Amino acid sequence: MALPEREERSFWIDGDRLRTEPVPGADLVVDGGWLLPGLVDAHTHPGTESLEDPFGDETLRRHLTDHRDAGVLLVRTPGSAARIPAWVDEDPAMPRVRSAGRWLATPGRFFPGLGRDVSESGLVRAAVEEAQASSGWCKVIGDWKHNEPALPLEILTAVVQAVHAVGGRVAVHCQTSEGSRNAVVAGVDSLEHGMHLDPGLIDRMAAQGTAFVPTLSVFGAGAESKRAAEPSAARDWWLAGWEAMLPNVRAAHEAGVTVLAGTDSFPCGTVASEVEWLVRAGLPAEAALGAASWSARSWLGLPGLVDGGPADLVAYETDPTLDASALAHPSRVILRGRVIA
Template identity: 70%
Template structure:
């Protein structure tokens, strides 16, 4: 059986017909289609490359919960059912199992191995606890043992120093020399600055990021993953607290993060959608928050679809691409279409209709 798909493809907004040849997307009928039955599984509507969550932690839900493969499957299934067909896991309690990127019914996974935490900069015992001098070697080990990514905790408490710039530079340089990429957790001005100046591949959160660094980020290809959904919930709690220096500092960082989404996009920085929260499968809401923060609707959608896929090394809806796509009855960027992105009418993963 050959599957056929018709609809308006995004981001091009062109009427197109695709065929699925095994796990591959084709723009012309495969030769065997003429001799076999063809089934049209999508006929009209809007087509997107599978959604992407570039900052999610399936397999555990809090610092006290051990990593669990059954929970990992449930979390990845929730992503899939929402149309999220590719995820990046920037940090886990344990290394991902060997099956994680090849299960036919679960999203593709790009892992960054275990969180790398230098003294005083993470939940004790949750990540891989190392000394600052061990960071470059450990970063290469995690990158080569995963999907080519490693995750460094660049800072932690708001009033304590970040990983020193020279240490961060050495770690990023070592991983790049090994062909890997580096994600950095940063929630302070110093931590964000050091990650950018070190040439990190992505800033996770990026609170208190100096907007004067945005041009450098764009020039060197450092992406911003602001995880607005997770921080919005924290902002509500901070608003209810009694006034304090810490409260003012946190809320200033939150307001700056919102402003930086628009400024980063305008500067040419790749801004991407990551949830860093539970339940899994809510990246559509993160895309909407990016739009509310000032990104154009198409760019905010791309941050959770074609832009994120390209950034992670996978193409969109082109000939020869993996047959991972989602279909909708109406344009998910249209005015009044809030919530549409999280409710696809059809989900196709690895060439199979899974919903």
């Protein structure tokens, strides 16, 4: 059964392409079960695991392999400590990657030296450079500490206009109310986290096509420790934002915003947990699964299970819309026409 259509269909693989007509000499690799376009993690940072660990090829390969073995065959890296090296695209055993180049951070708005530190006056030029040097994306740190100002709206608007002018797209990290507002009003292409997003902006996001990547699983994992922490302004601010996130995600979906699954956490290959959180937020199971598969692939410019499309697919013995945890246990993984597992 092929998803999302829920139709019994047969596919053949010709090189790295899917075909709906028989290919002579083909071997049977999947018989029955449920077929999905390869899973997608729309917010992951492979290549380094902590502030102390340098970005490296060995770690990057391990992280991408973990994604692939879990059926995540397309990843989007909205910001990294270094640009994704060319060998990733050249290696047929690696998932497809859509990179936003290096994080772009203005003074005081990120971990010093982890991304590309730029002045506010130099941000527009740097954003265009990163977009053109990567997969067409750039990533801007739109805010940082809860009690400090976000990147000014006029600067972020100029970034969006300049990057769009060269055919690129802009992702923005934002967790404060001001940062989220500025990102939406500036017309960014994706809102990353959006912890204190004003629900009054959701209709505007839908109208202009701003996607929402809430990364619920990484926040959910830290919620209990935050509640147990000593009271402080930062703790109360964080908890207030977390309490609003699930209702905002549901409202965004209902308004027609493209909601995508991204983990922003380690280990890699755990996008199934983000799907479970999207369901918990109130998305229908099929929409939550699409956020980590066909909807995300379409948003990133790749088709699903169609004739001539990329032969990137995962198979399951049971319907993953009935049990999101099944996503962590594919029965078959096929990447670029090659059987991985």
